[in-house]
Amino acid sequence: xxxxxxxxxxxxxxxxxxxxxxxxxxxxxxxxxxxxxxxxxxxxxxxxxxxxxxxxxxxxxxxxxxxxxxxxxxxxxxxxxxxxxxxxxxxxxxxxxxxxxxxxxxxxxxxxxxxxxxxxxxxxxxxxxxxxxxxxxxxxxxxxxxxxxxxxxxxxxxxxxxxxxxxxxxxxxxxxxxxxxxxxxxxxxxxxxxxxxxxxxxxxxxxxxxxxxxxxxxxxxxxxxxxxxxxxxxxxxxxxxxxxxxxxxxxxxxxxxxxxxxxxxxxxxxxxxxxxxxxxxxxxxxxxxxxxxxxxxxxxxxxxxxx
Numbered sequence: 001x002x003x004x005x006x007x008x009x010x011x012x013x014x015x016x017x018x019x020x021x022x023x024x025x026x027x028x029x030x031x032x033x034x035x036x037x038x039x040x041x042x043x044x045x046x047x048x049x050x051x052x053x054x055x056x057x058x059x060x061x062x063x064x065x066x067x068x069x070x071x072x073x074x075x076x077x078x079x080x081x082x083x084x085x086x087x088x089x090x091x092x093x094x095x096x097x098x099x100x101x102x103x104x105x106x107x108x109x110x111x112x113x114x115x116x117x118x119x120x121x122x123x124x125x126x127x128x129x130x131x132x133x134x135x136x137x138x139x140x141x142x143x144x145x146x147x148x149x150x151x152x153x154x155x156x157x158x159x160x161x162x163x164x165x166x167x168x169x170x171x172x173x174x175x176x177x178x179x180x181x182x183x184x185x186x187x188x189x190x191x192x193x194x195x196x197x198x199x200x201x202x203x204x205x206x207x208x209x210x211x212x213x214x215x216x217x218x219x220x221x222x223x224x225x226x227x228x229x230x231x232x233x234x235x236x237x238x239x240x241x242x243x244x245x246x247x248x249x250x251x252x253x254x255x256x257x258x259x260x261x262x263x264x265x266x267x268x269x270x271x272x273x274x275x276x277x278x279x280x281x282x283x284x285x286x287x288x289x290x291x292x293x294x295x296x297x298x299x300x301x302x303x304x305x306x307x
Contacts, residue, residue: 023050023090027082029073033131037123044128045076046136047099049089058137059098060144060305062298065110065153068177072103078287079294088295094302100132107197109177110149110156114203114213125164146246146301148172150290151258155179158219161246170247170304172297175285178219178261183209220261220268229273248276249300251293253283 025048032043049059064081066074075081081099088094104110105120112119133140147168149157154176161171181198184190184205194211202211215221232244248269252262259280266278277300283289 023086025049025052025082025086025089027076029076033128035123035127037119037127042123042128043103044072045081045101047076047081047085047101049096049098050086051096052098056137058139059096060146060301061132061138062097062099062301063145063147063157064099064101065104065147065149065156066101067149067151067153068107068109070104070152072101075099075101080291081294084291084294085298088298088302093295094298095305097298097302097305098136098138102128104153104156107152107201109152109201109217110159111201111217113201114199114211121160124160125167129167142167142243143169144305146170146172146304148174148297148301149176150174150293151177151285155219158248159217159222161248162219162222165245166243168246170249170301172249172251172293172300174251174290174293174297175253175256175258176219176250176262176265177258178265180218180220180261180264181210181214185209220265223265223268223272223274226272226274229275245274247300247304248274249297250276250278251296252280253285253289254280255282255284256289257285 027045027047029043029045031046032041034040035042052059064075066072081101085099089096102124105118108118108120110120110124112121132138138144145168147157147160148171149155151174154173155178157171158173158176158178161168184194186209190199190205198211198214202214202217204212206212232242250262250266252259256262262278266276269276279296281289281292283292
């Protein structure tokens with residue numbers, strides 16, 4: 001019995017020592033940038049990988065977006081980004097990277113809204129990314145830039161990866177809010193969602209029964225409008241290099257209320273021949289699920305960084 005107790009104590013000491021000497025990254029939640037476009041200060045959180053302080057080399061970057069009603073603190077607190085990213089990097093499953101967690105506002109969906117009163121998309125490209133790449137040692141090129149997010153942020157990651165495909169090499173969308181809607185019939189009353197969100201975000205109802213800018217911002221409609229997929233051609237014999245879409249990974253829980261919309265998007269993309277990764281795992285629209293998705297996301301974008 002004494003021998004067993006001593007052995008357990010030795011094993012515990014070994015574990016504690018391994019934890020003590022494991023390299024740790026840091027998260028700074030105090031950062032902000034003043035946006036002339038949005039006419040406000042925009043806070044953000046940023047994760048620095050283990051060994052960052054002693055390093056003088058540049059890093060790839062992952063932009064990690066929060067969900068609707070959330071903010072820039074969500075991923076660092078509820079999402080436990082530091083401990084999860086440290087474990088993935090220390091294990092060698094992903095390369096060292098900087099993770100930037102911007103504020104997407106309450107329900108801006110990471111786009112310019114209909115009346116341009118909230119120009120989040122313009123802010124992101126004209127102010128935020130230039131600020132990040134000037135302020136920190138970032139490998140400022142497409143091959144080392146990825147975007148991911150949950151729910152509203154999953155939509156945002158897909159939207160920016162598709163529309164701005166020259167900016168990102170990979171996209172990881174968790175429980176993506178790829179909203180579908182039926183056209184409003186003549187004489188039909190607007191529901192509360194339309195009154196509080198859709199009209200503000202996409203504009204007034206048009207003759208088709210859709211908010212004016214809905215289709216231009218719908219991921220499903222964006223893919224429906226695309227030509228069938230052709231493998232990108234490179235080389236002087238084939239003309240100028242074509243920028244392909246980023247590598248895309250859709251991840252949604254089997255109990256998530258958005259599973260049908262994500263599955264429909266899969267079928268649309270497959271119908272057009274576009275390659276993607278699609279996984280349905282056990283879980284719902286919860287932080288418990290998204291915390292288990294973050295290591296997979298880091299491995300996915302990390303593989304693209306390495307390649």
